Amino acid sequence: MEKVLTVLNLLKIYPNGKNANNGINIDVNRGEIVGLIGPNGAGKTTLVRQILGLLKPTGGTISILGEDISLQPSIIKREVGYAPQYPLYFPSLTVEETIGFALRLKGFKGEQLTNKLNEIIDFLNLGQVRKYYGYQLSPGLIKLMLIGVAFAQARSLLILDEPTSMVDIVSKSRLWDRLSQFKNNKAILIASHDMNEIKKLADRVYVILDGKIIAEGSPREISLLLELPCNVIFSSLDALRVKSFLEDNHIVYSLGGSVFTVSVGNLNSAIDIIKQINDITPINYIQFEAPSFETAIRKILEEKNGQN
Numbered sequence: 001m002e003k004v005l006t007v008l009n010l011l012k013i014y015p016n017g018k019n020a021n022n023g024i025n026i027d028v029n030r031g032e033i034v035g036l037i038g039p040n041g042a043g044k045t046t047l048v049r050q051i052l053g054l055l056k057p058t059g060g061t062i063s064i065l066g067e068d069i070s071l072q073p074s075i076i077k078r079e080v081g082y083a084p085q086y087p088l089y090f091p092s093l094t095v096e097e098t099i100g101f102a103l104r105l106k107g108f109k110g111e112q113l114t115n116k117l118n119e120i121i122d123f124l125n126l127g128q129v130r131k132y133y134g135y136q137l138s139p140g141l142i143k144l145m146l147i148g149v150a151f152a153q154a155r156s157l158l159i160l161d162e163p164t165s166m167v168d169i170v171s172k173s174r175l176w177d178r179l180s181q182f183k184n185n186k187a188i189l190i191a192s193h194d195m196n197e198i199k200k201l202a203d204r205v206y207v208i209l210d211g212k213i214i215a216e217g218s219p220r221e222i223s224l225l226l227e228l229p230c231n232v233i234f235s236s237l238d239a240l241r242v243k244s245f246l247e248d249n250h251i252v253y254s255l256g257g258s259v260f261t262v263s264v265g266n267l268n269s270a271i272d273i274i275k276q277i278n279d280i281t282p283i284n285y286i287q288f289e290a291p292s293f294e295t296a297i298r299k300i301l302e303e304k305n306g307q308n
């Protein structure tokens with residue numbers, strides 16, 4: 001597979017001393033979608049801005065199609081398309097003018113430009129709003145328009161920062177479908193908080209935390225890694241029978257009034273326990289509490305540090 005993006009030992013220390021990227025190694029090949037997932041402040045945007053040449057690395061190298069971008073910065077403009085997390089747009093340009101502008105900058109003219117523009121607009125289902133001005137669009141439509149701009153720019157590498165935040169569920173699934181088609185002859189890097197999105201789209205995933213890649217694998221491997229421990233809170237009409245089931249099975253619980261709380265390693269175990277209790281005596285109230293994504297990946301990091 002052709003390596004489109006290679007990042008080696010990337011380091012970014014901001015002037016205030018914040019070490020936002022601390023020895024990052026990633027690559028993205030043609031024909032694949034790679035997810036970059038991590039909580040707020042993990043260093044995703046810093047990494048993306050360095051790949052785009054908007055921030056100068058403190059150390060390490062970034063290559064696109066084998067060319068070091070610090071020596072050949074023009075390769076970024078030639079090969080990379082980018083859609084930012086927060087929609088920045090021209091309120092007084094229409095959807096077709098905005099995407100057309102990006103195509104013109106890429107050198108498209110005349111009939112070739114019209115054809116390419118129509119292709120992108122159809123591809124993203126923006127036909128009905130193509131004559132709408134930026135100020136008339138919902139945040140989700142602005143986001144789709146900017147993804148259209150990124151499609152127009154991307155010759156080899158497409159970088160999307162939180163592509164479907166603010167996008168409604170119908171457009172979201174259409175966009176996921178489109179991205180899967182678009183990857184055929186491109187490399188796509190998606191930074192996201194949304195594990196569902198990454199599971200749906202990505203061929204490979206990097207998990208970033210505190211400026212380091214702490215895990216890499218298939219979406220399935222990563223989601224298993226991220227299986228969240230959770231609390232199950234429930235009550236039953238027959239608390240005595242529930243108590244003896246939990247005690248017989250050495251399951252630790254707390255009891256407040258008639259409400260039990262049990263901590264389990266992951267959702268599957270929680271469901272299993274609930275099924276067993278419900279077979280003994282009907283459960284009349286149930287609630288699951290899962291910690292945040294951030295807590296889950298901090299736990300992985302702690303486990304990793306423990307192993308070293």
Ligand SMILES: Nc1ncnc2c1ncn2[C@@H]1O[C@H](COP(=O)(O)OP(=O)(O)OP(=O)(O)O)[C@@H](O)[C@H]1O
Nearest residue numbers: 014016018020038039040041042043044045046047
């Ligand atoms: N210009 C800056 N100067 C100093 N520190 C910064 C600067 N920009 C970002 N940081 C810090 O660097 C760390 C990484 O930030 P970054 O924006 O790359 O994270 P992120 O993963 O993109 O987060 P989010 O998902 O919230 O956008 C954070 O602690 C952030 O506060």
